[in-house]
Amino acid sequence: MAASETMRWKAAALAMAVAVVGLAAWIVYPYARSLVIPPESTAAARGRELARDLGCFTCHGALGREGVPNPGSAYGAVPTFHEGTLMMFAKSDQDLREYILDGAPKAKRDSDSYRREMNEQEIRMPAYRDFVSERQVDDLVAFLRASSELLFPPEGLPSEGEELAHELGCFQCHGAMGSGGHANPGSLKGYIPGFYGSDYRELVQNDEELRSWIEQGGIPRLTDDDLASYFLARQRVKMPSYGDRLEPDQIDALIAYVKWLASEEWRGVGF
Numbered sequence: 001m002a003a004s005e006t007m008r009w010k011a012a013a014l015a016m017a018v019a020v021v022g023l024a025a026w027i028v029y030p031y032a033r034s035l036v037i038p039p040e041s042t043a044a045a046r047g048r049e050l051a052r053d054l055g056c057f058t059c060h061g062a063l064g065r066e067g068v069p070n071p072g073s074a075y076g077a078v079p080t081f082h083e084g085t086l087m088m089f090a091k092s093d094q095d096l097r098e099y100i101l102d103g104a105p106k107a108k109r110d111s112d113s114y115r116r117e118m119n120e121q122e123i124r125m126p127a128y129r130d131f132v133s134e135r136q137v138d139d140l141v142a143f144l145r146a147s148s149e150l151l152f153p154p155e156g157l158p159s160e161g162e163e164l165a166h167e168l169g170c171f172q173c174h175g176a177m178g179s180g181g182h183a184n185p186g187s188l189k190g191y192i193p194g195f196y197g198s199d200y201r202e203l204v205q206n207d208e209e210l211r212s213w214i215e216q217g218g219i220p221r222l223t224d225d226d227l228a229s230y231f232l233a234r235q236r237v238k239m240p241s242y243g244d245r246l247e248p249d250q251i252d253a254l255i256a257y258v259k260w261l262a263s264e265e266w267r268g269v270g271f
């Protein structure tokens with residue numbers, strides 16, 4: 001074989017090898033990506049991380065649950081983001097956005113009595129306008145609403161389901177109002193998924209799957225798959241099966257509630 005011919009043959013072999021490796025990489029890419037890319041989780045879970053990074057918890061306490069004492073304030077302390085407290089200060093997502101961006105909603109900032117009140121107190125809400133993007137404000141608002149439980153399901157099954165979800169501790173694992181994101185070592189994504197957002201859509205594709213998760217603690221689509229079942233068995237926290245422990249109408253209520261959360265109809269609705 002002439003030298004140039006050998007070289008041409010080697011080049012062709014190399015091109016072929018690159019193509020094969022490329023194809024293999026393309027096929028495993030979705031799995032590889034879901035393993036290495038940082039959690040997407042839900043807007044509220046991202047907002048929770050962001051609130052920590054922006055120092056919100058320094059004044060509002062860990063997860064916004066215990067405000068630091070605030071001498072001169074009528075409330076004695078910085079308000080929390082917990083159990084509806086936000087409702088005393090804000091009425092809508094827009095108000096929450098303005099708290100974050102400008103330190104308070106415009107109507108308040110324009111009021112003399114509010115300004116006087118704020119000047120009396122030692123600690124004031126900072127304006128984060130130059131420190132956050134639009135998308136980050138959305139995430140923070142989602143976190144604030146979930147942690148303050150300001151999502152109101154319709155009367156009937158969905159609201160019964162919410163009450164039951166509180167009683168059964170679903171939020172303990174799935175985050176405030178199913179906002180997701182608590183750590184779960186050994187699981188595919190590293191955290192427990194929420195009841196809405198991209199993880200939920202991947203894991204719950206129809207009503208039968210939702211029922212199966214709640215009744216059996218899993219779905220055939222995953223338990224019958226080698227890779228998925230590896231992670232299901234390995235994850236330290238597992239979904240309990242409630243099938244034998246609840247009445248059929250209680251399961252229906254949980255399904256109605258989770259479906260309502262997943263529809264994200266609560267977004268943008270005032271409170």
Ligand code: HEC
Binds near residue numbers: 055059079
């Ligand atoms: C330097 C302390 C401080 C920091 C840091 C801070 N806040 Fe505040 N925040 C306050 C104070 C004080 C108030 C009360 C203002 C009032 O009475 O109107 C407040 C009020 C609020 C309110 C409305 C009332 C409520 O129920 O909490 C929201 C919402 C809020 N802050 C969100 C945030 C977010 C989100 C961050 C982080 C991006 C943040 N705060 C960081 C001090 C702080």
Ligand code: HEC
Binds near residue numbers: 174195239240
């Ligand atoms: C001890 C923690 C724990 C409790 C309590 C719990 N879950 Fe789960 N749940 C999990 C784990 C872990 C998964 C599996 C995630 C996976 O396999 O990736 C899961 C999965 C799910 C899923 C499907 C995936 C998704 O996106 O949410 C639904 C729906 C669900 N749970 C609903 C509920 C409901 C409703 C309750 C309360 C009745 C509840 N869970 C209580 C841990 C828990």
